[in-house]
Amino acid sequence: MNTYLEEGIKAQRHRGAKGFRILFLLLSLSLFLTGCRRTPLSNVPGRVFTDALERRVTLPDHPERIVSLAPATTEVLYALNLGERIVGVTDYCNYPLQAAGVTRVGGYTNPNLERLCSLKPDLVLAMHGISKSVVGQIERAGLTVVTLHPTDLEGLYNMIKDIGYITGNKVEAVTLCLSLQKRRQAVSDMVAEASHPSVFYVIWDEPLFTAGSGTFINDIIIAAGGCNIAAGMKGYAQFSREQLLAKDPDIILYSDKIKLWEKLKRDRVWCRLKAVRSGCIYPLNEDKISRPGPRLLDSLEEVASLIHPDRDRKAR
């Protein structure tokens, strides 16, 4: 299951333990306040960036020690050839392979503040989903933290450009965006005026979870010339099996993190679905399709060729 979803559920589950958590956070706060030296604010009038939480952040001139608090920002940093400058990543950062060698600082909604502080980063990149209080704590530790929040494919380009600006690598960022936009355009041309087969994406099968509007998965399906049957729902949502049978999608895509095929073979109800009978059911790398990183375009191309195999062949 993807990280956004599971962090959300975890937050929900742990709401009961909030008191304990606050106590723990206070404790760790006091620990690192005493253990960490505050970096003095530079006198140089710095560049200012307004982030996703509407905070005006003064940026360091040339960030050299970057902590990435989201898998997506990690992927963007590496794509911009900034891997050398990354000193910390989250437990979820599994791409590219080099990220595995970087110090881990915990989950992205609950990074370990002591560990984060000990890395002495001059820039912390976080994504929407991290709470204001955690951002505040990182800030109070004297670190510069910026939050980003891409919501769709356009937002992805903007995020890449923002990261380019923040890290002082504008040119690389613009070049990367241009190549991504070009690939996006190629897909749009390929599926233009094609039919819109109905598509269903399975995140989890028991209970059945899918991606509705406002998710990158939904955007990809639409951009690839498909019609998401769960587009009427918001975000990651549970979907009833009745609805699935009634809507009977042409194509089923599922997360490679579940073994849907093994279950399908033994399930009489699933076997009735058009997509299952015709074999139009494909696994997708869920990290690729749910993270707002450059690999979204890989997913877009893959989904487009799955939805429109005939046009894909023509295009090649």
Place this chain on the structure above:
Amino acid sequence: MRFSYRTFIFILLIALAAAIVMAVLLGAVRISPSDILHILSGRAGNSGNAAIVWGLRMPRIVLALLVGASLGAAGMVLQAVFRNPLADPYIVGISSGASLGAALILVLGLSGPVLGLDPLPLAAFIGALGAAWTVYMLSCKDGRISIYTLLLAGVAVSALISALTSFIMIMGRRDLQAIFFWIMGGFYSANWKQVLLIAPYVVAGIVLIWSYCRDLNVMLMGDEEAQHLGLDVEKTKRILLAVTSLLTAAAVSVSGIIGFVGLIVPHAARLLIGPDHRRLLWGSLLLGALVMIISDILARTLLAPSEVPVGLITAMLGAPFFIYLLYRRGR
């Protein structure tokens, strides 16, 4: 508010029939009553709606009925054996044991069949019985079960196993959500296989409990009195604990942890038709099934096409109703 036994059973049967009809009619997909009649009479062939009614709704209703009846009956027996109004089917650690089994399977990602069975219900069943057996062994001394020790051992073992489950959930963050939903209970993936899997346990369990209803009445007077009246109290206790453990484990293995039904249904039935177990059993069975089917209708339809975990509904329906009954009795 005490009805005559016959009237009560009659009302329950009518209500149950009505609930089943509603459960067939209602769902995330709207199917007209005439279509449903068509499908149920087998004339609709292999249409998509037939798959929804026969493949999804019907097994779900039957499963809810079996699980509700099982929890109701098990709760009734345990409240009598423990002579404790707070006893419920999960008191001997069954819920925590089942959760541990389920969590392990979900984290390990096993999905292939084991001995021809789905590994998830199988592991939950084994976990439930393992926990119940541990609690039972801890409280068994010189061939006698101390009810007092059993209650405390149940709490202790449950706490220990729950901690293990939480640990597994933290380690297997990716599967957190699946475990979370399993623990909250529900009939999301009900199918006929599950029905066939638990039906033998439910039927055998209920028949056995029925044959012990007279003894349960005697046991209500206290162990010593029951012994004087010629009842082998220890043996009866052992058998009844084993039967209810099997019954509950079977129910939990296909539905997850659905709380409140096993606690409230026997009390409600007792308040409505009195404490004679020969009558109370049927009251608890029917009321349990009724509550479960109604809860599942709400679970399926309240947020359609999403679902609410049934455990939430049973608690939200059950608790206020229970308070109302207590209030009525108190006056």
